[in-house]
Amino acid sequence: MIRLALSWLLLWLPCALPAAAEKNAELAVVVSSRDAPRTLDLELLARIYRRKTLYWPDGRKIEPVNLPASEPLRQLFSRRVLKMEPEELEAYWNQQYFQGVFPPFMLPSEEAVIRFVADTPGAVGYVSACAIDARVTVLVYLRGDEASPHAANRACPH
Numbered sequence: 001m002i003r004l005a006l007s008w009l010l011l012w013l014p015c016a017l018p019a020a021a022e023k024n025a026e027l028a029v030v031v032s033s034r035d036a037p038r039t040l041d042l043e044l045l046a047r048i049y050r051r052k053t054l055y056w057p058d059g060r061k062i063e064p065v066n067l068p069a070s071e072p073l074r075q076l077f078s079r080r081v082l083k084m085e086p087e088e089l090e091a092y093w094n095q096q097y098f099q100g101v102f103p104p105f106m107l108p109s110e111e112a113v114i115r116f117v118a119d120t121p122g123a124v125g126y127v128s129a130c131a132i133d134a135r136v137t138v139l140v141y142l143r144g145d146e147a148s149p150h151a152a153n154r155a156c157p158h
Helices: 002-024 042-049 072-082 086-097 110-119
Strands: 026-032 063-066 123-128 136-143 146-148
Touching: 026 072, 026 110, 042 063, 042 072, 042 136, 063 110, 072 086, 072 123, 072 136, 110 123, 110 136, 123 136
Parallel strands: 063 123
Antiparallel strands: 026 123, 026 136, 136 146
């Protein structure tokens, strides 16, 4: 009986850990530190990443950037902000492509996102909260299903 319970636990545990880690993960939505301060809610962020809103209120073109589709941070961002699974996003972008709308640029790493956002007027991206530095300004932190202008009081593993 105990052996059966342990076997079940070992099969279940790998599935439970990613969900728990995802719930506690904190993402930071960032713009260049040189850009004017902006306010951003999740509805506007979703419109930006679906390419439904193309310009900031000051008229500057918005340049959203994504991490690769296989990246856990991208999947987390898609679920939290766009409320879509990867398969749904693929179908969405296939449809948009035929209307002449292209998805946000994809960059290979968090460092690449930070560099692009820091150097590109109007750019917006997302990285883990522990990856931010002085080159970027955080518009909003995403934790669980919450958005906040303030970081959680959590030490980064550096």
